[in-house]
Amino acid sequence: MDRLELTDLAALLRDAAGDGEGVPLDEDTLDTLFMDLGYDSLALLQVTGVIERDHEVILDEVALDEAETPRQYLDLVNAALSARAAA
Amino acid sequence: MTAVVAEHAGLIGERGVSAAVTGLGVVAPGGVGTEAWWAAVLRGDNAIGPVTRFDAAGYPATLAGEVVGFVDEDHVPGKLLPQTDRVTRLALAAAAEALRDADLDPAGLPDYSVGVVTANGAGGFEFGQRELQALWSKGPRHVGAYQSFAWFYAANSGQISIRHQLRGPSGVVVTEQAGGIDAVAQARRQLRRGVRAVLTGGFDATVCPWGWTAHLAAGGMTTRQDPVRSYLPFDADASGHVVGEGGALLVLEDGDAARARGARVLGTVEGCAATFDPAPGRGAPRLLDAARLALDDAGVEPADVDVVFADAAGERTADRAEAEALAALFGPYGVPVTAPKSRTGRLGSGGSALDLVAALLALRDQVIPPTATGGRVADDCPVDLVADGPRPARLRRALVLARGRGGFNAASVVRGAH
Numbered sequence: 107m108d109r110l111e112l113t114d115l116a117a118l119l120r121d122a123a124g125d126g127e128g129v130p131l132d133e134d135t136l137d138t139l140f141m142d143l144g145y146d147s148l149a150l151l152q153v154t155g156v157i158e159r160d161h162e163v164i165l166d167e168v169a170l171d172e173a174e175t176p177r178q179y180l181d182l183v184n185a186a187l188s189a190r191a192a193a
Numbered sequence: 194m195t196a197v198v199a200e201h202a203g204l205i206g207e208r209g210v211s212a213a214v215t216g217l218g219v220v221a222p223g224g225v226g227t228e229a230w231w232a233a234v235l236r237g238d239n240a241i242g243p244v245t246r247f248d249a250a251g252y253p254a255t256l257a258g259e260v261v262g263f264v265d266e267d268h269v270p271g272k273l274l275p276q277t278d279r280v281t282r283l284a285l286a287a288a289a290e291a292l293r294d295a296d297l298d299p300a301g302l303p304d305y306s307v308g309v310v311t312a313n314g315a316g317g318f319e320f321g322q323r324e325l326q327a328l329w330s331k332g333p334r335h336v337g338a339y340q341s342f343a344w345f346y347a348a349n350s351g352q353i354s355i356r357h358q359l360r361g362p363s364g365v366v367v368t369e370q371a372g373g374i375d376a377v378a379q380a381r382r383q384l385r386r387g388v389r390a391v392l393t394g395g396f397d398a399t400v401c402p403w404g405w406t407a408h409l410a411a412g413g414m415t416t417r418q419d420p421v422r423s424y425l426p427f428d429a430d431a432s433g434h435v436v437g438e439g440g441a442l443l444v445l446e447d448g449d450a451a452r453a454r455g456a457r458v459l460g461t462v463e464g465c466a467a468t469f470d471p472a473p474g475r476g477a478p479r480l481l482d483a484a485r486l487a488l489d490d491a492g493v494e495p496a497d498v499d500v501v502f503a504d505a506a507g508e509r510t511a512d513r514a515e516a517e518a519l520a521a522l523f524g525p526y527g528v529p530v531t532a533p534k535s536r537t538g539r540l541g542s543g544g545s546a547l548d549l550v551a552a553l554l555a556l557r558d559q560v561i562p563p564t565a566t567g568g569r570v571a572d573d574c575p576v577d578l579v580a581d582g583p584r585p586a587r588l589r590r591a592l593v594l595a596r597g598r599g600g601f602n603a604a605s606v607v608r609g610a611h
Binding site for chain 2: 121122123124125144148151152155158159
């Protein structure tokens with residue numbers, strides 16, 4: 107099943123926000139605020155666009171805007187991917 | 194006179210402050226860093242060569258003044274790399290150098306007291322080209338979020354402001370080659386309104402296929418292939434200009450405040466002016482008026498000017514027009530004239546900013562940098578062109594001239610600290 111894994115999000119954020127800038131994403135930072143990890147809303151907007159393109163899915167950008175941590179973000183994206191698979 | 198009256202009227206409610214230059218930053222063909230670039234200029238190094246940033250073999254113009262040896266990662270934080278065009282990276286490097294050179298730490302000053310006013314004529318062209326290629330070949334989902342601002346003229350001012358926390362009055366000026374001077378003029382207005390310091394100047398970088406297409410369509414580029422005999426302003430053999438990339442930034446500071454903090458003052462911007470040409474066929478170009486108004490603004494006479502940094506189009510008709518303006522102001526062969534841009538190419542907005550820096554360094558070192566020449570100044574250009582190497586001279590003041598595509602004329606008078 108099509109899912110976005112933590113390692114995928116980590117790689118996308120690295121591309122969007124520049125190497126060596128943000129704190130690396132791993133299990134320990136799943137609930138840390140993106141802001142504290144060094145990723146701003148623009149980096150996330152860029153990542154959202156790439157996910158929509160590569161997974162051929164339309165994401166709810168308003169809802170994703172509310173996602174403040176990697177876990178919240180992944181949950182929203184994967185919910186959208188599951189909903190599409192079920193449809 | 195109308196313009197002079199208007200300028201003075203604008204001073205009501207504003208303070209008469211001197212605009213001191215306390216820091217310089219340069220990223221230009223010939224050198225990354227002010228002193229490296231200036232040494233190359235005085236040596237007469239030719240920074241014009243075949244285009245290397247893309248394959249220009251199929252284009253009529255194949256020469257450019259490129260910034261060589263600029264390692265992005267050395268100057269730009271990793272976070273900014275995905276969201277910046279080359280022009281913004283070059284500008285960020287110059288901004289850091291200028292603030293360091295001025296020994297000015299904005300963190301030690303009140304919020305909103307330092308602004309950023311830069312000039313840019315093309316925006317982030319190479320970045321925009323990449324995104325447009327993605328749009329046309331793959332579709333809108335392949336255009337990144339950063340295109341929303343990375344292409345924009347104001348991206349340089351914005352990124353510099355964010356990086357150095359310069360929250361004072363800021364903006365961008367878009368007047369092509371005249372931009373560097375026009376930005377400094379705007380920065381000077383901000384000082385009069387009470388701003389403590391402004392980081393100002395100009396940058397452009399358009400050495401990419403899309404940029405080249407625009408330059409070729411606009412016209413005036415030489416199609417010569419010999420870098421040494423390519424951009425030859427005022428020469429009988431002039432055939433057009435070479436495009437270059439880069440520019441310069443200056444820290445312009447309230448003179449009293451600068452001296453109070455013990456800053457080294459390199460020179461003062463005494464006068465600035467801008468004029469706009471009438472439509473073609475409806476009257477003479479107004480470069481001379483800009484020069485006169487800048488002298489009036491500075492409160493000096495032509496005799497007080499010791500050297501002119503010319504716009505130096507490198508195109509016969511435009512060279513003749515500038516030479517006539519200079520002769521009207523100073524008399525034929527009446528003042529030394531130079532155009533170091535003949536060895537860097539025309540940098541768009543960066544050009545006149547870089548000329549201001551060259552003028553200030555000439556005043557500091559009491560030497561006029563040389564112009565590239567084809568060997569014979571045109572008979573109809575009665576200018577004392579400094580061409581055979583640097584010329585030592587007693588220099589108190591310089592006049593810097595610029596013409597931007599579309600009818601923009603700008604002039605500035607700078608005085609040395611001596």
